[in-house]
Amino acid sequence: MRPFYFLFLLVSLIGSSFGSTSIKIGWVSRLPYSYQTNNYSISQVSGLDIDFIRDLARRLNIKVTLVPINEKDVLRSISNHEVDAILGYPINSLPNVTWSESYRQEAYVAYLSANSKEYFYTPQQLLDTISETNPLGLTSARNLGDATLNDFINDPRNSTKTHKTHNESDLLEEFLQGSLNMFIGDRIVFSTLLHKLHQWKYVREINLDLHRPIALGILNHSPLMQKIEDINLQITAMHKDGKIDRLFTQYLTPAVLMHTIDEGWLRLIELIGIVSFAIYAFIHGFYRHMAFVKTVGFSMVVVFTGPVLKDILTTGHIEFFRNPYYLSVVIGIIFVAHAIISTLRSLSYRQIRTYIVSENKDRWIQEITCALGLASYTISGVLYAITSADTGWFWEGMLGTITATSGLLIAHELYKLPSKINFLFVEISFGWGTLLALYFTLSRSTINFDQESIFLAVMTTLFGIFLSRMLALYHQISSIGFGRRLRETLDNL
Helix, strand or coil, rough: CCHHHHHHHHHHHHHHHHHHEEEEEEEECEECCCCEEECCEEEEEEEHHHHHHHHHHHHHHHHHHHCCCCCCHHHHHHHCCCCCEEEEEEECCCEEEEECCCCCCEEEEEEEEECCCCCCCCHHHHHCCCCCCCCCECCCCCCCCCCCHHHHHHHHHHHHHEEEEHHHHHHHHHHHCCCCCCEEEEHHHHHHHHHHHCHHHEHHHHHHEEEEEEEEEECCCCCCHHHHHHHHHHHHHHCCCCHHHHHHHHHHHHHHHHHHHHHHHHHHHHHHHHHHHHHHHHHHCCCCCHHHHHHHHHHHHHEEEEEEHHHHHCCCCHHHHHHHHHHHHHHHHHHHHHHHHHHHHCCCCCHHHHCCCCCCHHHHHHHHHHHHHHHHHHHHHHHHHHHCCCCCHHHHHHHHHHHHHHHHHHHHHHHHHCCCCCHHHHHHHHHHHHHHHHHHHHCCCCCCCCCCHHHHHHHHHHHHHHHHHHHHHHHHCCCCCCHHHHHHHHHHH
16 A cells, blocks of 8 residues: 555645646736836736736746846747746747737737828738838837738848837837837837827827737747636636726726827816806806906816816826816916907997896706716726726716816806706716716727727716706705705606
8 A cells, every 4th residue: 555655645646746836937028018006115016917917827827927028138048948938929020939819909009100191001001101211110029910910020121111119119219209200119118108108199199900829839948838728718718707808998998098098089078178167167256246367267277177186196296287278278268258258248238138148048048058078077087996996986987077077167166156057056067977987997808899889888978977967957856855956857858
């Protein structure tokens, strides 16, 4: 029995030795896939790829050591056997590597300077615009997945027509400094970097319809090669049980929303909010006989207090108030409105003056603009909160409410003015804002989470807040006695 006991013990030790071995996984810093964070002086590695490999290691019951590698040193690390696997690279983009099943995809697009006149929609049309004075920028270790592009890039005769850097940050820096007019890169990575630097206005994006599957690259000498079938089975299981989708939602939804924040239609919605609140403030000030300067001050409090509080609570930097266009819009509206009212006051016929200028008639104009401003600011507050801070859906809805309501609440308190903002004003903003934030949180896969779905969600929220506010005013459903008012309204219907 004793020999069999020792044989059993030896087999058990061999079988468990893999689990006790630390597998070295190399990773390259690329927001939002893999990056270093520093929270309370403790350095941590985060990102979609990092969470993926940690969950995969847990499923396989292996210990993983994450090894940071510079992009330019990846090939050397592979040849020197410094790591057992490489994370986050396109399939077949590295030598002496066996690839697992794909766990995500990257979409490569072309970026041009905003004042560039070149337009192209295919890789071949892109190549037709490249010259020695107008080279194409790209990261050196990335295979772009298009035979025409790759042949052009790897042809020594075209070395002067291409400019290669080792990482995306260096490439973007050279582009923003004017050294390059165009470059190709992963849409999610550069969406994140451009938004982080607030540089979207200098860039135009062109879709090239290039997609590359990303997998775990396992070096041929690695003990992971013995587990390649188990790795592929677990990756398939992670897709089926929604783990990959949840990672996309966690890390890439903000990147998609970052892209949305600079879309023209969202800027228009934000401008509608500014104009609406400015008109509301003017009408309120006019019928309270405020002087021009006092009306401007009242308008500034109404328009800017909420966004400024949102900036302070999310990033700590006040960005909204710095925009000269927003300031000029508010002052311009007050100035033009005062000029029009002054002209109307000079009319000699009292009947005409009474018909055109009447607080009773203008009350609904005031409430309509207030509802539009409430809807616009709630939406922008939620979206900016999602992209500016690592928060949950409840706090994102709260930040949308703070953005939309705090300006009016503080302004009416400072100036001691009566109003009807107690008619489900804060509640409507918070309810719809939280629903919008929850929708983004529950969007399980960002593969299908595109601009159209965001636009539909935003417009639904916009009209929902506006109609809810107007119904609350019409039926006088106030925050106090809400249940009684709602019951009376339902009885009347």
